[in-house]
Amino acid sequence: MARSNKSMRREAAVPFILKFLATLALIMLLAPVVVVILAGLNAGDHLTFPPKGLSLRWVIAFFQSDAFLPAYLFSLVLAVITMILSTILGTTIALFLARAEFRGKQMMRAFFMAPLMLPGIVLGLALYLFYLSSGLGLVRTMPGLVIGHVLVTCPYVVGTVNAALVGFDISLEEAARSLGAKPFKTFRSITLPVISPGIVAGSVFSFIVSFGQFDVSLFLTPPDSNPLPIALYSSLRYTFEPTAAAAGIFAIFLVVVSMLITAKLTNLRKLANVNFS
């Protein structure tokens, strides 16, 4: 019976112990999410768990909040801009690394990974200092913040596009070119289809990492416009409010929506892959 259904058969091939560990992993990932969602739907006056009944009062409070709603929207804009820039820069860098032959290429790959290895706060502090001393007028500005975000998200794009390029035969491009195709045409019809899962994966990473970014933002945040993680931090320093949990619900909601869109555009299973070597 199982044999007649191909997908059933393959799923049955997952050994029990692996299923058990996978379930454990999912529980571990999702337990705090569930707590926060319930806390955000709390009907009581304070952030309590278990919630005192369910209601939308804190969700409504989130929409009326002067602190959280603008921060949420600001983070959204920031993440979109970061995603676009990172995807473009990261893709071109990955293509360059795949095609160019020079000594120290491996070192260079390692170098593009480096922003992930440094603590975000160090990167933020170093950039803050650099903005000040260079006089580029980037201190406490939106462009200055975007630069920091691009630095920590670009490595993901480089990694995912690079992974998509593994095994890609560059001679295919050469063949197309020798048949008279223009460079751009070659890129569109030969290269792009190969690397597009990597590009999509990289942009999803960029978006999520930028939206949730705390460390890099801490010293680069412009006045009057806080990204959500910073707004939450400044607010929760003073007191834990249910509105913050409601804001958390909407951050998660955003991921769900963006992933549903991505799923419409591409096969989610194919998109994921990273490679830094």
Next chain:
Amino acid sequence: MSAFLQTIGKPGRSALLAAPGLLFFFIFFVVPLVSLFLLSLDKPSIGNASVQWMFETRNFERFFGRALYYEAAFRSAGLAALVSAITLLLGYPLAFLIAKTTDPRRNTTLMILVLCAMQLDMVIRLFGLMVLMGDVGVINEFLRWAGLIGEQPLALMYNFTGVVVGLVQFSLPFMVLSLVGVIQGINPSLEEAARSLGARRWQTFWKITVPMSMPGILAGLLLVFAISFSSYVVPTLLGGWKVVVLPIHIFQQVAELGKWQFGAAIAVVMFVISFVVMLIYQRAAARASGGRI
């Protein structure tokens, strides 16, 4: 223009295309980093963040001369290694499950569940974990109710365990996403061939699937290592100050004590460790892919 593009050839064109990205990294990553490194070679002083070009090693002597600091380097690296291992242990099965789930709906649902956990803000997550893992949290209350522990609660957070749990939660999605595509990319006929030759399910898994997904495993390990090694906010919020890692020291030195030079020196140490780890990864990855072809 077209002729020019022809003459510089493919690598030349891609270099031209990548020029904005390369320039971007040079200006906003290399220059700030180099100035930070220069700062680490200045005389230690308080409240001075400009480079004095002194080229002396006092900050590094202090780092390697006091256990508080060099032990933190081992703690940071050890923590990151442990988190990477646990994340692999939990993430591989999950990625395997997702890769083998062919129903697109279930597949998408699983991916979304993994990703939305990533988006839970750290400060709010702190509250969630307090509810679950605190001394009077859900887990301890359950264990107490079941009679498995006495009055004394299990210390699950505000210590090393708390940091590990926090980091595993945060980095697990990265591991899963590094693996799903690779496992998915393994030609199923290979696994089927092994099965038809009489290999048991486990043998197939260990002998075929795991080695074939080695590039993904290595990339995931590297990513998780990087994330855990450089995290400031997780050890701060969940460690109860019992897990003072290098990023916390840097933050303390710069933001609390105004000692940019010493903070910069610790950053340099971190950078060197990361680079070594990165090179080890590349070696391993080259071997893994070399063995495959």
Next chain:
Amino acid sequence: MTKERNKPVGLGRRSLLKGGAAAAVLAGPVSLFNINHVWSKDVMWDGQPFDAGGATIRINEWGGFWQEFMQKTAIDEFEKTYNCKVAYDSSFPWFPKYVAGGPKSPAFHMGNWNLNEIIKLGKVGDFFLSTDELKENLPNAPDCWDFAFGSGLGVTWGFGQYAHVWRTDLVDPAPVGFKSFWEERFDNKRATYITSNGLFMTFFMTAAAEFGSGPDDLKAGFEAMRAAMPMKISDFTGNMQTLVERGEVQMGVQWEGEIFLQMDKGISVAPLTWEKKPILTQTHTVSRYSDPMEKKLALALVNTKLDPVFQNKAAETFYLRPSNKNAKLPERLTSKGVTNTADALDGLWIPDWNWYLDNEDEIVETVNEIFAG
């Protein structure tokens, strides 16, 4: 004065693009753009509202709910009255931003924060106007209690007494004094803060005084920290509130305002205070080397915070005690026995931040080791 600031920006960009001046870029802001601000030292404000012509003043002040309150209560109207824009930076910590810019190009023109960091900056450089200079420029100054200007730098507009919070429903018998914190029954149920928090610093000095020869008895302070282990370490007061509310912590280091807030929320807590009354302050600074217009705006903004009406509202919202003699305390403070009279200030103790900061290095390193266990 905006022109004055724009000049070096253009210069910097050109030299950067040339690449030849990379060395100069790396050398940092102070040496490159040492704008001579000496003339702005003598700015005086006559106490009258003026038209700032749309100038922007940068301030550092707490975020979240605090920011919402400040916007509504003071800043929105201030912006209208003075025709200016207030750029509000709530992402703490600000100390490194001041340091990075140096005193001559201040990161912010006005700040609202805690004394420990203000005095720390004062030790590093000539960042802020002295209390005497502030006094001369603030029309509301004569109405304030002396301690508002007692710190050498900045002016204090609100304060709260330092206290221990304890759970009245979980702790029996009731604690009797500061040292109760160390009783065995509070093992792992007591909590203080990380070393960067001013509440920790006050806690350390008070412990040194209670167990040793005085607030500057380092050894006694360290011994007290050691004896308090196992202990939970919180990084900010909001987290402490939650720890106490959930019963993870039964006695914690806090200041009275947060405890009063929890009491009015219906949580069974009470403050524990003692004869020596260390206080935590909300203190304003005005950066000395701000341009004249921004400096005048900063003084004017500080003055609005010294206004009794503003302080009434702050007391109502944050349970902060006022520094203005004429401020009326709200019922929620008077009901807890707080008064705004001269004798209420007897025994107030502003910790010796100078001593603490001189020893901060050693304290931070040693306490890191103690907390790590």
